[in-house]
Amino acid sequence: xxxxxxxxxxxxxxxxxxxxxxxxxxxxxxxxxxxxxxxxxxxxxxxxxxxxxxxxxxxxxxxxxxxxxxxxxxxxxxxxxxxxxxxxxxxxxxxxxxxxxxxxxxxxxxxxxx
Amino acid sequence: xxxxxxxxxxxxxxxxxxxxxxxxxxxxxxxxxxxxxxxxxxxxxxxxxxxxxxxxxxxxxxxxxxxxxxxxxxxxxxxxxxxxxxxxxxxxxxxxxxxxxxxxxxxxx
Numbered sequence: 001x002x003x004x005x006x007x008x009x010x011x012x013x014x015x016x017x018x019x020x021x022x023x024x025x026x027x028x029x030x031x032x033x034x035x036x037x038x039x040x041x042x043x044x045x046x047x048x049x050x051x052x053x054x055x056x057x058x059x060x061x062x063x064x065x066x067x068x069x070x071x072x073x074x075x076x077x078x079x080x081x082x083x084x085x086x087x088x089x090x091x092x093x094x095x096x097x098x099x100x101x102x103x104x105x106x107x108x109x110x111x112x113x114x
Numbered sequence: 115x116x117x118x119x120x121x122x123x124x125x126x127x128x129x130x131x132x133x134x135x136x137x138x139x140x141x142x143x144x145x146x147x148x149x150x151x152x153x154x155x156x157x158x159x160x161x162x163x164x165x166x167x168x169x170x171x172x173x174x175x176x177x178x179x180x181x182x183x184x185x186x187x188x189x190x191x192x193x194x195x196x197x198x199x200x201x202x203x204x205x206x207x208x209x210x211x212x213x214x215x216x217x218x219x220x221x222x223x
Contacts, residue, residue, distance in 0.1 A: 108156070
């Protein structure tokens, strides 16, 4: 199984600012995913990040709001730009387990926007 | 896109009781996973089960792909089983998952 860490674990930010969330995996993985979990809700996929290519965004999410980097096979960042209180959520990264097809999740970043 | 419905939305049990959680999905899938989100927000993968039956300790799961549903069984529940149980499904080879809304389980001592 993959061990995933995220930084920061939580943050409180002001409206209009941006926050970059880091996701680090202890092994090389092909695909990394970013999810958003709004308060009391389920998880919604934001984008898929493959190393060496542009991220693929799901309907309702755009690169200008959620730019993603994937510089190598063990690391990715998600930036939440020009934040508003509606962006208050838990942001989670995950990776595919390769041959096991199991998906593993990081501990999440709890973001509160005031 | 594919729809995932979970039932019941909430469940309260006494320690030691058994329970069954259900996941219905609207189309054929080749990926189905059950997750437990603990009260601290951490998501733990319980089963990868696109078809068939698996068991892991007090937990077991069955997916009947032809009828588009999956069941998660929890036996002899413990307070540490509390949290939200999510079913997530996927199609194709891109590993993208669509999550249901979850079942909030509370196990009282």
